Amino acid sequence: MKLYDLELSGNCYKVRLFCALNNIPLDIVPVDYLAGEHKGSEYLAINPLGQLPSLDDNGLIIRDSQAILVYLAVKYDLINWWPHGAIGQALIMQWLSFSANEIARGPNDARLHDLFEVPLDVAEARDKARAVLDVTEATLQDSNWLVGDKVTLADIACFPYIALAHQGGVALDAYPKTRAWCERIKMLNGFITMPGIE
Ligand SMILES: N[C@@H](CCC(=O)N[C@@H](CS)C(=O)NCC(=O)O)C(=O)O
Incomplete structure (x- = not known):
């Protein structure tokens, strides 16, 4: 399975x-984002949105990190991460949408504003980031994980950009439950990191 990837992308990282x-093997195919390779005709033939990541499983192309997570969990029957039942899937799906x-x-x-100089209203983005953290903090008051009592796709989908929030000028200091949840994810067997996540 090939993952068209950008090392600095939280979406690729998830x-x-x-x-x-x-322990799912991946062939990483780095895409030169700064050179605009993701908007070139070769990559647009893979993903017409010109976004990363994309997964190529023997010619089947899946785009969108949330869709890729669900695809992999179902393909490998990882029911702890993505249960079979309607309720469990719906509860996790809420967080996949929250992530997207x-x-x-x-x-x-x-x-994106602070690190890649993308022109956007950064004050508004930081307000929205704090609103996101208010929601995770409230959810994690009496729970170790976003859904149920075990780690699921919900946690993996939401973790990267929350752990990277400091790179957008939003500190996690006021969110102790969310910080503890980040630490819990970092303790998982097989955890790997990316630049910006200590
Ligand atoms: N919903 C998509 C978003 C993917 C996305 O926006 N990726 C960024 C890199 S992190 C990108 O390729 N941006 C280029 C663009 O949108 O033109 C996902 O979760 O995979």
């Missing part, structure tokens, strides 16, 4: 992390 935690929407427009955007 796929690398999930595969590392589950609120987290993307909050801590992810603030980091």
Whole structure:
């Protein structure tokens, strides 16, 4: 399986992390983002959105990190991460959408501004990042994980840009439960890191 990848991308990292935690082998294909390779015709033929990551499983192309996580969990029957039942899947799906929407427009955007000089309203992105952290902090008050009592795809999808929030000027100091959750993820067997995550 090939992963079209960017080392500094939290979206790519969540796929690398999930595969590392589950011993799923990946052929990493680095895409030169700064040179605009992701907007070139060769990559657009793989992913017409020109976004990373994309997974190529023997010619089957899956785009979007959340979709890739679900695909891999189902392919390898990793029911602890993505259970069979409607309720469990719906509860996790809420967080996958949260990752693709609120987290993307909050801590992810603030980091894009600070690290990659993407022109956007960084004050608004930081406000949204704090709103994201309010939600995780409340959820983690009496729970170690975002859904149920075990780590699931919900945690892997949300972890990268929360752990990287400091790179967008948003500190986790006021969010002790969220910080403890980050530490819990870092303790998982097989955990790998990326630049910006200590
Ligand atoms: N929803 C997608 C978002 C992917 C995404 O925005 N990737 C960034 C890199 S982290 C990208 O390729 N941006 C280029 C663009 O949107 O043009 C996912 O979760 O994979």
